[in-house]
Amino acid sequence: MGCNTGVASILVIAGSGLSPAITYFPYAEHALVLLGSLYMLYLAYSLARASWENVGEYNEASPPGIISGVAAQYMNPKAWIVAISAFSIYVATGHTYGMTLEIFCGVFFVICFLSLWVWSIAGSYFSGMIVGIRIFNVSMAIFLA
Known part of the structure; x- marks a missing residue:
């Protein structure tokens, strides 16, 4: 629930003025894309090096709460890039902007919730089938x- 709330609040922030400010300064947008790309490569590298050594610690730990999920999304450059891109592509400006922003954030929240729910169920199901973790x-x- 925290990830969904974090993404929805990032969408509100982006739609409330951050997105137009970023698109006004094209170099800032390019810098965000570059930083987001570097972060994705870092995540890919970290994932490739991961092992099962400390998996017991993760199984015994309590799941993260809503605040942790929100904080994770606020530190996630991909979420910011998606929010800024989504508004520049899908949300029209004009006299109905506020209503469009609310509808867009609500739809995005529902889709994100369903996607994460399916992803969690699939991950739980398939985790037992993984033979070669490396x-x-x-x-x-x-x-x-």
């Missing part, structure tokens, strides 16, 4: 990069 991690890292 091969899986490298494969996922390649897809991410």
Whole structure:
């Protein structure tokens, strides 16, 4: 729930003025894209190097709360890039902008919630089928990069 709330609030922030400010300064937009791309490559590298060594610690830990999910999204450059891109593509400016912003954020929240729910169920189901974690991690890292 925290990830969804974080993404929805980032959409509100982007739609309330950040997106036009970023698009007004094209170099800032390019810098965000570059930083987001570098972050994705870092995540891919980290994933490729991951192992099962500390998996017991993760199984015993309590799941993160809403605040942790929101904080994770606020530190996630991909979420900011998606929000800024989404507004520049899908949300029209004009006299109905406020209503369009509310509808867009609501639809995005629902889709994000359903996507994360399906992703969690699929991950839980398929995690027992993974035989070679190293091969899986490298494969996922390649897809991410």
